[in-house]
Amino acid sequence: MPTYRHLFAPRDGYVFVVTYGRSGSTLTQSLLNAIPGYAIRGENANLTHLFAxxxxxxxxxxxxxxxxxxxxxxxxxxxxxxxxxxxxPWDPWAGAEKVNPDQFSLALMDLFVRQMLRPPKDCRVCGFKEIRFHEDPSFFRHHLDIMRAAFPKTRFLFQRRNHEAVARSSWWAKQPREQVFSQLRLAERLFADYIAEHPDCTMMLDYERLVSDPEHIRAMHDFLGEPMDPAAVKAVLARSLKH
Structure with missing residues (x-):
């Protein structure tokens, strides 16, 4: 049986940041990457959705x-x-009976890690952040369940931000406000429902607390089982984002 060595290479598993656009998730990505041995990549246009x-x-x-x-x-x-x-051989679906869904899943995600995430040799926790999980609400739970089954030791960090602040930011500001609020409420309902179903591997982060409350950042580290380096956290918070 294949070993899927790329998928299983990060010995301490995977962390995925699940959020919506302009939630401050790049800050969270930076905080995670300040932890030794972490390689948390940025967005990938929701590629795992297609795989899932x-x-x-x-x-x-x-x-x-x-x-x-x-x-x-x-x-x-x-x-x-x-x-x-x-x-x-004359079956219209000849060979379909030989396809193992679990092995198919592991093979696809192994390819994703090898070609997309490309963790460095010293990586012990890999993952990425994505702002598009909620765009297919009916498949949201299936998507995360498939990831949780395929990626070893999966943890999900969900992130939210004050809706007024999001609505004023970047492309959201060009959309009708109630439409923006509706999308954000939907996303957060999906997040909350999944957290309720899987409290052992999920945590909700609040952007406002990340930038104002060191204990919230410490709670994230505790959830991940990692010690917090105050100096590293301070350096990340001091770095302004220009994108």
Whole structure:
């Protein structure tokens, strides 16, 4: 069986920052990267969403699923549709019964780590931040569940920010305010629901507290099981962002 060595290389697992645009998540990314051995990358246009969609399809599409389910059954116990064709080269979906969804998932995420995250040799915790998870609300939970199953020792940091501040920032300021607030409320409902379901591997961060309350940053470090270096944190907070 493949070892998926790139995926399993960071010995202390993965941290993903889940948020929306202009939430101050680049600050969080910087705070995480100040922890020795961390390599938390920036946005990737929600690429894992595409991978998760493919994984979900292979796992749940009936043409794949029926064939996997019936492959080990005696012919007479298979679905009538599959009795004369399963395992035969004239099956319209020939070979679908051999696709293992779990291995497919691990292989895709191993590729993602190798080609996209590219953790350095001294990396012990890898990951990325992304502002687009909430853009497919119906798939949000599936997306994160698939990541949690594939990436070892997954932790999710969700981040929110005062909605008025977000609405005044960058591209949000060009959109109708109520439309902006509606998107932010939706995103935060998704975040809160997932945290309620998985409290052991999730934490909510507030941008305003990150920039004003060292204990909030310490709580993040505690959640991750990492000591906080006050000097490193101070250096990150002193660095102004120009993007």
């Amino acid at each position: 969609k493919a994984i979900h399809l292979v796992r749940e599409h009936e043409m794949f699923r029926w064939r996997r389910e019936d492959l080990g059954k005696p012919r007479a116990e298979r679905r009538p549709y599959l009795q004369p064709i399963l395992g035969k």
